[in-house]
Amino acid sequence: MNISRSILAGVIMLGSIVESSFSQDGKPVAIVIHGGAGTIRRETMTPEREKAYREALEQALKTGYDILKKGGTSLDAVEATIRVMEDSPLFNAGKGAVFTAEGTNELDAAIMDGATLKAGSVAGLKRIKNPITLARNVMEHSPHVMMVGNGAETFARQRGLEFVDPSYFRTEHRWNQLQEAKKREQQPASEPSQDKKPGGLEDDEFKFGTVGCVALDRFGNLAAGTSTGGTTNKKYGRVGDAPIIGAGTYANNKTCGVSCTGTGEYFIRSVVGHDVSALMEYRGMSVKEAAELVVMDKLVKMGGDGGLIAMDNKGNIAMPFNTSGMYRGYIDINGTVVIQIYRE
Numbered sequence: 524m525n526i527s528r529s530i531l532a533g534v535i536m537l538g539s540i541v542e543s544s545f546s547q548d549g550k551p552v553a554i555v556i557h558g559g560a561g562t563i564r565r566e567t568m569t570p571e572r573e574k575a576y577r578e579a580l581e582q583a584l585k586t587g588y589d590i591l592k593k594g595g596t597s598l599d600a601v602e603a604t605i606r607v608m609e610d611s612p613l614f615n616a617g618k619g620a621v622f623t624a625e626g627t628n629e630l631d632a633a634i635m636d637g638a639t640l641k642a643g644s645v646a647g648l649k650r651i652k653n654p655i656t657l658a659r660n661v662m663e664h665s666p667h668v669m670m671v672g673n674g675a676e677t678f679a680r681q682r683g684l685e686f687v688d689p690s691y692f693r694t695e696h697r698w699n700q701l702q703e704a705k706k707r708e709q710q711p712a713s714e715p716s717q718d719k720k721p722g723g724l725e726d727d728e729f730k731f732g733t734v735g736c737v738a739l740d741r742f743g744n745l746a747a748g749t750s751t752g753g754t755t756n757k758k759y760g761r762v763g764d765a766p767i768i769g770a771g772t773y774a775n776n777k778t779c780g781v782s783c784t785g786t787g788e789y790f791i792r793s794v795v796g797h798d799v800s801a802l803m804e805y806r807g808m809s810v811k812e813a814a815e816l817v818v819m820d821k822l823v824k825m826g827g828d829g830g831l832i833a834m835d836n837k838g839n840i841a842m843p844f845n846t847s848g849m850y851r852g853y854i855d856i857n858g859t860v861v862i863q864i865y866r867e
């Protein structure tokens with residue numbers, strides 16, 4: 524069975540098996556992705572929309588998996604996979620990103636190499652087509668870890684990255700979400716605080732769509748990446764957790780790779796990515812135990828909504844979320860293909 528047919532089978536029948544999930548020289552490889560957590564309910568999803576999401580997740584998974592199977596690195600797989608999702612209007616990353624309060628799109632992304640603990644991140648980008656590629660350039664071609672706004676775009680120009688007109692990112696769906704959020708904001712004024720969801724949205728209107736990927740390559744190296752437009756109606760240069768190393772994105776060969784999605788403010792304050800890794804390193808927890816504890820206990824107690832994907836250095840995968848759904852999928856080291864949206 525070829526890979527694309529077997530992934531398709533995975534869409535229809537969860538847990539199908541790819542012939543083998545080993546690179547050409549016999550080393551195990553695996554990949555896990557998310558396309559955002561949030562209020563995603565079967566009752567409000569049309570069959571067409573669900574099909575579109577499943578196909579986009581499948582295409583992203585296949586892109587990264589093919590690289591890993593051919594012996595490519597986890598960094599290459601993570602970058603290429605996230606680029607596919609950035610180019611899809613369905614996700615809140617690259618094209619299709621949510622709008623800020625000013626009606627602009629401002630993009631954040633990060634990538635981390637579990638082998639070296641090197642990392643690159645970018646925030647507040649307005650014209651870079653693929654923020655994940657700029658994050659990787661920051662990691663590999665600068666002495667810095669994080670670059671923001673105009674400075675990051677100057678660096679992008681030097682590196683020859685693709686620029687687009689800001690209108691490229693616009694979709695009607697996201698524009699309408701901004702109008703809804705603004706209407707809601709006009710209702711009874713209350714002081715903004717870290718105890719409340721940002722952006723004028725209440726729990727039920729929280730729809731995420733950030734994308735992320737963790738990959739394990741034939742060299743036993745983990746890499747993680749995340750890309751997002753942030754949260755609808757965000758204000759004043761707000762930056763979320765995705766580009767914060769240790770919060771929304773983290774990778775360490777000793778433990779795991781992590782990519783998060785959810786209310787970024789809470790993920791930053793909980794230092795979610797590093798927390799999962801630290802529980803594994805210092806408390807000897809498995810990736811599943813550590814990820815569950817952080818998402819279903821610590822974050823819930825704080826009031827944070829969302830989820831994460833995590834994979835350890837053996838290819839074990841965890842995908843906990845405390846919202847009604849999370850777009851997600853993986854091909855594990857046994858070749859099992861899974862694509863899921865709701866709580867199964």
Ligand code: ASP
Pocket residue numbers: 559560615730731732733751752753754762763764765771783784785786787788829
């Ligand atoms: N975590 C992202 C942020 O706060 C949003 C998301 O996951 O959709 O920027």
